[in-house]
Amino acid sequence: MINHLLRIIVVVSLYIGGAQASSDDLYKLYKLSAGDVISIKVYGEENLTIEEQKIDNREVIDYPYLGVIKLGGRTLHQVQAEITAGLKGDYLVDPKVNVAIVKYRNVYINGLVNKPGGYEYEPGLTVQKAISLAGGVMSKYRRSARAYRTKLSDENKYADLTAEQLANEFEKNTKTEVELYQVIQPGDTIYVVASFW
Template identity: 50%
Template sequence: MKIIKLCALLVLSFVFAGCNSSPPALQDVPETTSRGYSLGAGDTVSIVVYGEPEMTMHFIIDKSGAINFPYIGPLVLKGKTPEQVSDELTTRLRGEYLSKPMVTVSIVAFRKFYISGEVKNPNGYAYEPGLTVGRAIALAGGFTDRADRSDISIQRAGEGELPGSVGSGYAVHPGDIVTIGMGFF
């Protein structure tokens, strides 16, 4: 009899604990630096080859994700980190063209993310490392009077819409579309 009462109390405690909490908003950790950032169409990069001014230049990565680099030809940047591109350029320039090339690849401007719906200035904005939904809303001028602050969704670049609502601390990545729903009065 004691075991049955104990089991009943345990079941009731789980039921009541579940009733008092609402489902949590989805979470994702924002990137705080460009380290590990994968390059893509729309990013602007600077390539510096130390001591070789004719090889130092800026590129805006187009849809193909490739650039045409002097002495090397086509070089794919899309999907690679700046460090990987730097290593590849160093390897490909070593020997035939330069004995000890020193190459630095850095991001000059990130590609855009987009925010639509019930914000004051829906538009595309340049991505910044550490960007969250809350900061994206602030960049867009804040919520309108009709915004449903609990109806925020993100469509990841190249993916479908995430289920459920996301919180203000949720990470926004380049190419994402943040949508703020309309509340009904």
């Protein structure tokens, strides 16, 4: 009995620790893309500070003195380093630059949920929480529903498929199936489907 209880505690601890590590890693390794909103602060320099900048489909910004800076596919740290290096010397002696996320791009929950659509991402968001944001799984599909995750680059592949076609497609490619406790990332789409056989 005690051994069983200890095993449960260890599993829960690993799960909680893993979820936290994923959230921290997301911030350190997170790649910016269209839909993210960032801030750029240069301490003591209001004319170089941008409180909120939504990244559009071009995935670049026109920054004072430095011109066009590429944001898409880069981390916050990479953008911060580029701005710091660009301002240092000619413009400022020792610029103190901070680039931060104001708002992550949405996650999307589609399929057999009560309120499909885009929802604001928060670090540590799991599949289960995302489905809850979308009003949960429709009651008649709760027992047979499965969740699948796709990336933004896959969206055109699934855009015009019916619910039955989606279920068949995902059954063929089980690598996209996710567990409810798995942490998702900004821009991910969760499809909730049910088997029809």
